[in-house]
Amino acid sequence: xxxxxxxxxxxxxxxxxxxxxxxxxxxxxxxxxxxxxxxxxxxxxxxxxxxxxxxxxxxxxxxxxxxxxxxxxxxxxxxxxxxxxxxxxxxxxxxxxxxxxxxxxxxxxxxxxxxxxxxxxxxxxxxxxxxxxxxxxxxxxxxxxxxxxxxxxxxxxxxxxxxxxxxxxxxxxxxxxxxxxxxxxxxxxxxxxxxxxxxxxxxxxxxxxxxxxxxxxxxxxxxxxxxxxxxxxxxxxxxxxxxxxxxxxxxxxxxxxxxxxxxxxxxxxxxxxxxxxxxxxxxxxxxxxxxxxxxxxxxxxxxxxxxxxxxxxxxxxxxxxxxxxxxxxxxxxxxxxxxxxxxxxxxxxxxxxxxxxxxxxxxxxxxxxxx
Amino acid sequence: xxxxxxxxxxxxxxxxxxxxxxxxxxxxxxxxxxxxxxxxxxxxxxxxxxxxxxxxxxxxxxxxxxxxxxxxxxxxxxxxxxxxxxxxxxxxxxxxxxxxxxxxxxxxxxxxxxxxxxxxxxxxxxxxxxxxxxxxxxxxxxxxxxxxxxxxxxxxxxxxxxxxxxxxxxxxxxxxxxxxxxxxxxxxxxxxxxxxxxxxxxxxxxxxxxxxxxxxxxxxxxxxxxxxxxxxxxxxxxxxxxxxxxxxxxxxxxxxxxxxxxxxxxxxxxxxxxxxxxxxxxxxxxxxxxxxxxxxxx
Amino acid sequence: xxxxxxxxxxxxxxxxxxxxxxxxxxxxxxxxxxxxxxxxxxxxxxxxxxxxxxxxxxxxxxxxxxxxxxxxxxxxxxxxxxxxxxxxxxxxxxxxxxxxxxxxxxxxxxxxxxxxxxxxxxxxxxxxxxxxxxxxxxxxxxxxxxxxxxxxxxxxxxxxxxxxxxxxxxxxxxxxxxxxxxxxxxxxxxxxxxxxxxxxxxxxxxxxxxxxxxxxxxxxxxxxxxxxxxxxxxxxxxxxxxxxxxxxxxxxxxxxxxxxxxxxxxxxxxxxxxxxxxxxxxxxxxxxxxxxx
Numbered sequence: 001x002x003x004x005x006x007x008x009x010x011x012x013x014x015x016x017x018x019x020x021x022x023x024x025x026x027x028x029x030x031x032x033x034x035x036x037x038x039x040x041x042x043x044x045x046x047x048x049x050x051x052x053x054x055x056x057x058x059x060x061x062x063x064x065x066x067x068x069x070x071x072x073x074x075x076x077x078x079x080x081x082x083x084x085x086x087x088x089x090x091x092x093x094x095x096x097x098x099x100x101x102x103x104x105x106x107x108x109x110x111x112x113x114x115x116x117x118x119x120x121x122x123x124x125x126x127x128x129x130x131x132x133x134x135x136x137x138x139x140x141x142x143x144x145x146x147x148x149x150x151x152x153x154x155x156x157x158x159x160x161x162x163x164x165x166x167x168x169x170x171x172x173x174x175x176x177x178x179x180x181x182x183x184x185x186x187x188x189x190x191x192x193x194x195x196x197x198x199x200x201x202x203x204x205x206x207x208x209x210x211x212x213x214x215x216x217x218x219x220x221x222x223x224x225x226x227x228x229x230x231x232x233x234x235x236x237x238x239x240x241x242x243x244x245x246x247x248x249x250x251x252x253x254x255x256x257x258x259x260x261x262x263x264x265x266x267x268x269x270x271x272x273x274x275x276x277x278x279x280x281x282x283x284x285x286x287x288x289x290x291x292x293x294x295x296x297x298x299x300x301x302x303x304x305x306x307x308x309x310x311x312x313x314x315x316x317x318x319x320x321x322x323x324x325x326x327x328x329x330x331x332x333x334x335x336x337x338x339x340x341x342x343x344x345x346x347x348x349x350x351x352x353x354x355x356x357x358x359x360x361x362x363x364x365x366x367x368x369x370x371x
Numbered sequence: 372x373x374x375x376x377x378x379x380x381x382x383x384x385x386x387x388x389x390x391x392x393x394x395x396x397x398x399x400x401x402x403x404x405x406x407x408x409x410x411x412x413x414x415x416x417x418x419x420x421x422x423x424x425x426x427x428x429x430x431x432x433x434x435x436x437x438x439x440x441x442x443x444x445x446x447x448x449x450x451x452x453x454x455x456x457x458x459x460x461x462x463x464x465x466x467x468x469x470x471x472x473x474x475x476x477x478x479x480x481x482x483x484x485x486x487x488x489x490x491x492x493x494x495x496x497x498x499x500x501x502x503x504x505x506x507x508x509x510x511x512x513x514x515x516x517x518x519x520x521x522x523x524x525x526x527x528x529x530x531x532x533x534x535x536x537x538x539x540x541x542x543x544x545x546x547x548x549x550x551x552x553x554x555x556x557x558x559x560x561x562x563x564x565x566x567x568x569x570x571x572x573x574x575x576x577x578x579x580x581x582x583x584x585x586x587x588x589x590x591x592x593x594x595x596x597x598x599x600x601x602x603x604x605x606x607x608x609x610x611x612x613x614x615x616x617x618x619x620x621x622x623x624x625x626x627x628x629x630x631x632x633x634x635x636x637x638x639x640x641x642x643x644x645x646x647x648x649x650x651x652x653x654x655x656x657x658x659x660x661x662x663x664x665x666x667x668x669x
Numbered sequence: 670x671x672x673x674x675x676x677x678x679x680x681x682x683x684x685x686x687x688x689x690x691x692x693x694x695x696x697x698x699x700x701x702x703x704x705x706x707x708x709x710x711x712x713x714x715x716x717x718x719x720x721x722x723x724x725x726x727x728x729x730x731x732x733x734x735x736x737x738x739x740x741x742x743x744x745x746x747x748x749x750x751x752x753x754x755x756x757x758x759x760x761x762x763x764x765x766x767x768x769x770x771x772x773x774x775x776x777x778x779x780x781x782x783x784x785x786x787x788x789x790x791x792x793x794x795x796x797x798x799x800x801x802x803x804x805x806x807x808x809x810x811x812x813x814x815x816x817x818x819x820x821x822x823x824x825x826x827x828x829x830x831x832x833x834x835x836x837x838x839x840x841x842x843x844x845x846x847x848x849x850x851x852x853x854x855x856x857x858x859x860x861x862x863x864x865x866x867x868x869x870x871x872x873x874x875x876x877x878x879x880x881x882x883x884x885x886x887x888x889x890x891x892x893x894x895x896x897x898x899x900x901x902x903x904x905x906x907x908x909x910x911x912x913x914x915x916x917x918x919x920x921x922x923x924x925x926x927x928x929x930x931x932x933x934x935x936x937x938x939x940x941x942x943x944x945x946x947x948x949x950x951x952x953x954x955x956x957x958x959x960x961x962x
Contacts, residue, residue, distance in 0.1 A: 052855050071383070073861030085852035089874035098870075099860035146856075386864045387783035394772050394835050395791050401832045402798040405809040412808060421812060466696060469689050482948050483697045486704075488955065489944035490937050491893035493910045497917050497933040498703040501710075501926055502723070512723050546700060550952055603802050606895040610914055627804045632900070637808060644805040655800045663793075 003028035003063060003186050004049070004154055010057035011044055011210075018044045020210040021058070026203055028063075029184045035197040036207035037233070042190045043158060045207070049188060050156050051075050062153060073099070078147035079156040082163065084139045086131035086146075093118075093127040096145050117145045120179075137168045144179075157189040161196065173199060194234050198222065206230050224360070228367040231287050231360065237324065240293070240334040243364065244286040246279045253277055255286060257330040265329075267307050267354060276361060276371050284370065285362040290324065292358040293336035295344070299353035307354045311336075316346050327352065406648065413641035421637065431642035440618050441643065444626040447533050451622065452601040454537045455544070460593055462541065463548025464586065468578060470549070471556045481553075484546035492543065496610025499539035500526070529619035532612055536620060540607055544600065548593050555589035556582065595658045602650050623647050711735060711930035718926050734927035738935060742928050743919065744912050745904050751932050753905075754912035758892060758939075760823050761908055765830035766887040772831075773838020773883060774876065778868050780839070781846040782854045792843060799836035806833075807900050814901055821903035829901060830891045837890075838883050841954075845879040846872065878950070885947060886954035889940050909936045 002025035011019035019041050026032040034042040047053040049060060051072035060067050067075045086095050094101075096117060097110040105113075118124040121141045131139060140160065147155055157176075161169045177200055180187055191197055197204050198218045205215040206229075214226045225231035231239045245256045247266065253276050255267040269276060276284070294300075296308055311327040318324075323338045327350075336352055344350045361371045408421075413432070416425035435441050466484060470477055487495060502508045505524040513521040525531035559582055567581050605624035612620045614629065621629070623643055631640030710718050711734050713727040721728070740750035780792050810829060811820065819825030849872060857867045898908040907915070913936045917929045944951050 047855075050855075050859065052858065071861075072855075072859045077859065079856070079859050081852040081856060083850055083852050085850065085856035087853060087857070087871055089871075098857070098862075102861040102866065146860075383864060387779040388785060390775050390864075391779045391791065394776050394839065395795070397832050398795055398798050398835055401806065401810070401813075402801060402836075403794070405806040406801065408809040409805050421808065466693070469693055472686070472689055474689070474693065480693055480697055482944075483700050485948070485952065486941065486944055487700060489889060489940045489951065491895065491910050491913075491940070493893075493895050493914050494933045494937045495703070497913065497929055498707050500917070501929065502703060502706055507718055507926060508723060515722050542700065542703065547955055551956065554956060599800065603804075605804075606910070609895070609899075610917070613918060624802070624804055627807075628900075631808060641808060644802065644807070647802045648805045651800060651802055655797075659796070659800075 002026060003030070004032070004188065005061040006045075006049070006058070007061070008058040009045070009048065009055055009060065011041070011048060011053065012056040018210050019048070019055075022207075022210075022212050024205055024212060024215055026186060026188065028186055031180055031187045031189065031200055031202045033197040033201035033204050034188065034190045034207060035192065035194060035204060035233075036213075038192060039209075040207040041210040042192075042207050046079075046156055046158055046188060046190045049154070050077055050079050073102075076153045077156055078150040078152040078154075079158065080143045080147050080160045082159040084131075084143040084160075084163075086139055086142055088131055091128050091130060092123065092134070092142050092145075095131070095142060096149050099146070099150055113149050117149045120148065121145050136164050137172065140164060140168075140172055144176075148179075148183075153186065155185055155187045157187065159191055160189075162191070162193070176200065195236065198234070204234075206233060208233075223358070224369070225287075226369050228285060228287070228362045231362070235289060237290050237335045237337075239287050239289050239360075240329070240332075241362070242286045242288070242330045242332055242334060243283060244330055245283055246276050246281065248277050248280040253280070255284075257286065265309050265311075267309065267356065269305070269356060269359075279361075279363075279370065283364055285364045285367075286330075287360040287362060288334075288354065288356075289358060290335040290337040292355040293327070293334065294353050294355070295338045295342040296351055296353045298339040298342065300355050300357075303355045303357045305356040307356060308351055309354060310349050311352050313344050313346055313348060313350050316344055325350075409641045409644055412638060413645050415638050417637035417641070419635040419637065427638065431638045432646075435639055435642050435646070438639075440621055441623075441626060443618055444621040444623045447620060447622050448601065448604075450533055451537055451540070451604065452598060454534075455540050455601050456594060456597045458537075458541050459545045459548045459597055460590065462545040463593065464552045464583070466545070466549040467552035467556055470553060481550070484549055486546070487543045488547045490543065492606035493610045495539055495543045496607050499535065499542070500611045503535050503538075526612065527616060529616045532616060532620045536604075536608055536611055539611060540600075540604070543607075544597065548597070551589050551593055551596075552586060555586050559585055591658065595654060598654050599651060602647060602654075623650075707930040707934055711738075711927055711934060713927055715923075715925055715927050734925070734931040735935075737925070738916070738928045738932040742916055742925070742932065743922065744907075744915050745919070747904070751909065751912055751916065751935055754907050754909050755935065757823055757902075757906055757912075758909040761826045761830065762888060762891050765827045765834065765891050766884055768827075768831040769834035769838045769887055770880065770883050772835060773840075774842045774873075774880070775868070776835070776839040777842025777844075777846045778872055780843045781849070782851060782867075782872075783864070792839070795836050795839050797836075798833075799840060803833065803896055807896075810897075811901060820901065821906055823902075823906045825901055826897060826906070826908065829897050830894065833897075834887050834891065838887065841879055841883045841886070842876075845876070849875065878953075881947060881950045882954040885943055885951050888943060889951070889954075892940055 005025045006022055009019050009022040010017070022045060024032075034045055036042050044053060048055050051067065051070060055068060062075060062077075087098065090098065093114050096114050100110045100113065114127065115124075118127060121144060123138065123141050123145055126134060126138055126142065131142070134142065143160070160176075161172050164172060173196060180200075189200060201218050203215060204218055204221045206213040206221065208229055214221060214230045216224075221230060221234055225234065225239075228241060232241065242257060247254045247256050253269045255269055257265045257267065299306055311329060313325050313327050314333070315326040316323060317326070318340065321340060323340055323342055323344070325336045325338055325344050326333050327336055328334070338344060360369060362368060363370050411423065412421055414426060414428060415421075415423055416427045416430070417423075470480065474480065503523070503526045505511065505522075505527060510521060510523045513523070526535045563581060564577065567577050572580065603624055604622050605628065608614060608620055608622055608625050614621045614625050624647065627640050627643045627647065630636040630643065706723055709726060710723060712730055712732065713721070714729055714731055714733070717728060738751055740752050741748055742750050744751065744754065776795070780788050814820045814825040814829070817825070819828060853871055854867055857871050862870060893910060894908070895910045895914070898911040899914070902908065902911060913932050916932050
């Protein structure tokens with residue numbers, strides 16, 4: 001049985017539905033990341049888990065116990081807020097121990113707990129300062145300290161890194177992952193940053209308009225998106241989604257894509273994509289990640305279905321470790337990820353390798369994955 | 372948390388509303404209930420005490436608008452309100468612009484302009500009453516300086532007494548209007564000023580075409596505040612002239628007081644109060660509506 | 670600061686600047702003149718005012734008018750001076766300011782951090798109550814004070830001032846707490862703090878500025894009030910403003926201008942002191958009161 005279970009969760013404000021029947025769970029010690037565009041309901045979902053917002057229907061269970069009616073302070077959770085929410089009139093030590101003070105924990109015990117947490121997070125020298133005297137990164141640590149000291153069953157993080165600058169964000173990300181590995185506590189983490197989601201999660205839940213689109217391991221979400229939204233949302237640069245037609249006139253199904261200069265480019269799909277036969281003659285959405293379109297020399301040698309084709313290259317963007325090229329495919333722009341020293345010239349036609357093992361296909365009408 | 376079970380959490384859930392309830396109840400009764408009560412009274416023939424048995428319909432309103440004192444009061448409000456609002460705005464804007472020219476000693480001047488706002492209208496009234504008094508005040512001073520024929524006795528003259536109240540009221544409030552405009556001027560985006568200067572605008576053009584039009588919201592706020600004060604003007608009149616000479620400086624607020632508590636015409640007093648409420652509502656409600664609709668937070 | 674850069678942006682010539690300074694000083698004189706007249710003439714014997722020049726400094730300095738205004742001048746029928754009425758005003762202002770400020774703070778807290786269905790409606794009604802001409806509530810207020818046995822008492826005035834100040838105090842705190850981060854309240858909830866604990870431990874410690882603004886606003890308004898004071902008090906419970914008006918406008922006897930001026934300054938002193946000590950907050954309150962919503 002999963003540790004945190006969310007069942008048919010509904011949240012409405014008046015007639016506006018924010019969460020539409022969410023079913024989701026995470027095992028003990030797992031790291032669940034809720035991700036989605038702003039307004040998708042991920043923060044609302046987190047707040048209902050915390051008990052900061054009531055639910056309109058469904059159930060939330062922590063360790064098998066229904067918590068819907070429990071006050072936030074009785075759910076055995078801790079939360080780190082986007083703005084850190086440090087009490088401005090209290091010192092760092094008082095901030096960390098406020099919850100214990102409210103509970104009536106004696107002072108010596110509180111001091112011991114503060115000492116323990118401040119050692120873990122290396123904030124011992126900050127204990128007597130007020131939040132206004134701290135840097136962004138230090139505030140972040142104090143906010144985490146306030147959560148850690150509660151020793152909760154579940155940690156909730158609400159976009160905790162979004163107020164930090166880029167470099168600090170990467171450092172803190174590593175720090176959070178390290179803490180998770182050493183504490184082995186369950187974490188629910190909200191972010192709109194899909195790289196954060198990929199690097200931290202043991203399980204990712206993608207939300208859109210209050211509906212859970214897909215939940216799974218980062219690899220599942222990345223390699224096998226269930227619909228076009230998930231495919232497009234996760235990954236940077238985003239997955240290329242190219243309109244194409246399935247053609248089964250040959251011995252194995254092929255994909256016809258409008259190419260540069262009105263010609264049609266045909267990609268042989270091989271036997272592995274037999275599912276597509278049903279879509280013969282019909283339009284499909286061909287999804288392929290940039291790293292699966294490469295210069296032939298940089299192609300994945302282990303791929304069982306590697307096809308080369310000529311494409312018109314419009315823009316070349318060297319990024320140091322790789323070179324990205326914007327090419328024309330089926331009347332749409334597609335991004336290819338080439339080796340850094342690949343010889344491509346903008347405005348010319350180049351030979352590119354397509355790793356069709358990594359290709360996915362969607363029904364353009366339902367937006368759902370078909371193969 | 373709609374399905375809370377423990378008595379403690381039910382209390383927690385209702386506590387905020389319980390805390391707000393007394394204030395709200397009191398406001399409902401003392402403001403809205405009382406307005407209703409006054410409204411009802413204005414349709415009765417109440418004299419010394421509220422008397423709900425003598426229903427006279429719109430009779431009080433008819434008598435009110437046939438009463439010369441009420442028309443005097445309205446005319447005075449017209450004169451007072453117009454001059455007060457216009458002069459305070461012009462003076463306030465002018466002083467604010469002058470004070471915004473990187474003035475040394477702004478920190479001293481600003482509080483001097485503004486301190487009258489801290490005074491009671493009664494204190495202001497006493498000061499100006501004697502300062503404008505022909506016997507000892509301005510006229511007396513000028514004559515003793517040698518200009519024997521100088522005459523300034525407006526405060527004793529029914530035709531001009533209302534203007535002396537305007538003078539005192541402007542003295543009291545113009546500094547505040549200045550502070551509002553100054554805050555507005557300091558909020559003007561400096562890049563707009565620079566852009567206009569690069570376009571070759573002179574200071575005069577800069578203010579006339581760019582900055583003063585940007586002060587529109589301040590004009591509106593100042594108008595609302597001043598109009599509100601004007602309609603309620605009572606203390607200052609009482610302290611300076613007590614409505615006199617005769618009834619020359621009566622205002623609607625004074626009318627209400629005199630008729631209700633002086634002449635025991637409670638029904639008419641109530642009717643005049645209702646008219647005052649309607650005048651203020653006509654100014655405040657559209658203003659608040661636009662403020663709340665335009666600047667709604669969250 | 671925009672303020673300083675704004676100032677440097679507009680350039681003016683030397684002659685124009687001289688003119689600007691002259692005008693500004695002229696207006697400073699205009700605003701100071703009545704105060705000067707009051708102070709100077711409160712320190713002269715009556716004879717000197719009658720015959721001399723109101724703008725001149727006293728030839729004979731005397732504090733007799735001040736003593737008279739404070740303790741012996743005739744107010745109504747009693748030769749008590751303004752002292753008992755000064756005390757009345759203090760007894761009226763302190764509890765009324767305290768009550769309305771405390772309730773306003775709690776109301777603002779509920780209306781922003783514990784919003785419930787209808788909270789906006791409640792707030793709108795309280796906001797609108799700031800603007801009514803108080804004439805409209807005079808008659809029923811007098812009745813209800815009579816029914817409560819509070820007619821003509823200082824307690825009655827405290828009640829009235831506390832109630833009619835609620836709209837403004839609620840408005841001030843509501844607007845201030847609106848900008849107070851709700852995440853802090855949520856964090857405190859998770860820490861187990863209850864309704865009053867959150868208010869006392871989290872919001873109140875950060876409310877210093879708005880408390881000062883509200884207290885000054887309420888203090889000034891209630892101290893300076895004349896309408897309620899004159900309508901609901903009797904000879905013993907008059908506040909300072911009403912007593913001053915009686916002193917100045919009593920029709921009997923010689924007009925003791927010097928005593929009137931001394932009395933007027935006495936009536937103005939508390940609010941003037943507040944203004945001088947904390948002018949910044951006073952102005953902030955005026956602005957908040959003027960630009961509502």
